[in-house]
Amino acid sequence: GERCAVPALKVEKVVDTTAAGDSFSAAYLACRLKGGSPQEAALAGHRLASRVIQVPGALIPR
Incomplete structure (x- = not known):
């Protein structure tokens, strides 16, 4: 029954939100x-x- 807030991190530039969730x-x-x-x-x-x-598409380059 406990509630807490964890703020999102700020980023330089949002490129594509695909797969963020x-x-x-x-x-x-x-x-x-x-x-x-x-x-x-x-x-x-x-x-x-x-x-x-911060990258295009749903995968982070290696």
Whole structure:
């Protein structure tokens, strides 16, 4: 029953928002499955989504 807010990260330039939500969810779930708190997981989700939206398409180049 606890509620918290984890602000999104600011990025230089948003190029394409394709897969931002999926990326957030994937990082969130991966962190939770590794034992992370909801706050840590939300931050992990924000980190990955912020990287994805700065490149065209749904994949981050290697």
